Amino acid sequence: MTPILSPSLLSADFGRLAEELAALEAAGLSWVHWDIMDGQFVPNITFGPPVVAKLRARSRLFFDVHLMIEHPDRYITAFADAGADLLCVHAEACVHLERTIQAIHDAGMQAGLALNPATPLTVLDYILENLDLVLIMSVNPGFGGQHFLPLTLPKIAHTAARIRDTGKPIHLQVDGGVTVDNAAALVRLGATVLVSGSAFFGHPPYDQRLAAFRAAMGDTAN
Ligand code: DX5
Ligand code: ZN
Numbered sequence: 001m002t003p004i005l006s007p008s009l010l011s012a013d014f015g016r017l018a019e020e021l022a023a024l025e026a027a028g029l030s031w032v033h034w035d036i037m038d039g040q041f042v043p044n045i046t047f048g049p050p051v052v053a054k055l056r057a058r059s060r061l062f063f064d065v066h067l068m069i070e071h072p073d074r075y076i077t078a079f080a081d082a083g084a085d086l087l088c089v090h091a092e093a094c095v096h097l098e099r100t101i102q103a104i105h106d107a108g109m110q111a112g113l114a115l116n117p118a119t120p121l122t123v124l125d126y127i128l129e130n131l132d133l134v135l136i137m138s139v140n141p142g143f144g145g146q147h148f149l150p151l152t153l154p155k156i157a158h159t160a161a162r163i164r165d166t167g168k169p170i171h172l173q174v175d176g177g178v179t180v181d182n183a184a185a186l187v188r189l190g191a192t193v194l195v196s197g198s199a200f201f202g203h204p205p206y207d208q209r210l211a212a213f214r215a216a217m218g219d220t221a222n
Contacts, residue, residue: 001169001192003217005210006031006064008175008197010046010144017051020201021059027206031062033175033195034084035144038069041093042142049078056083064193066114066175068141069093073100080107088112088135088173091123101130112173116140117149121158129166133193134159139176144197148177153189160190183216 009032012020024032034052039045056063065084069075072089073096079087087109094100097113104111112133115123117140124134136156139146156174163170174186175195183194194217203209 003187004031004193005213006033006193006195007200008033008035008195010035011197011201017055018058021055021061023206025061027210029210031064034063034065036065036067036069040070042068044142049082053082073103076103076107080109084109086110086112088114090114091119092116097127117152124162128162129168131170133171133173135173135175137176138174146177148182156189156191180212180216183213187217
């Protein structure tokens with residue numbers, strides 16, 4: 001798989017989201033990462049389905065939606081209607097995980113499963129083959145601009161091995177503290193989608209920042 005960069009809107013200018021999305025598209029990005037926070041699962045609050053829906057009408061980017069919320073199953077239809085392409089739920093927030101993943105697929109979206117840094121990979125048992133993406137959190141979720149947690153490096157490698165064993169094209173996404181400096185190592189360990197917030201939006205212009213990430217990721221197009 002060609003590695004993909006998915007910039008996290010958490011570090012974008014919330015007062016100019018439409019312009020930010022247009023700028024990403026113009027710079028050559030294909031994915032954008034939406035961090036949905038409810039003030040319960042994580043301390044922070046961001047945006048919900050109505051904001052995603054309004055911006056869906058103005059963007060052709062692949063909407064990679066990361067739900068950091070309690071009871072994510074209550075909002076699957078709302079995010080499908082809003083135009084999410086991929087919906088990622090946290091293992092720690094799901095009681096009936098197989099049902100939730102099935103419901104995301106039934107709603108016409110790709111399904112992802114996110115794991116906090118200290119959540120063991122055993123949560124992938126019995127569900128991995130049903131997923132389109134596994135998200136390994138490399139910071140504790142809730143805020144942008146945190147430092148990458150090195151304890152997640154072996155976890156990323158182990159997840160890549162488990163995905164390879166399935167023989168299926170399941171993405172391995174890494175989110176939190178990703179920079180141009182650690183991107184190469186993450187791709188070498190098997191990451192196929194890197195999320196970057198502060199290290200991307202904090203360094204305009206976006207086309208040059210994308211080029212720097214692509215060079216680090218050993219990528220020519222994404
Ligand atoms: C953390 C979010 C991340 C975050 C990444 O709760 O899930 O997507 O915005 O931001 P940086 O790249 O600044 O760590
Ligand atoms: Zn995220």
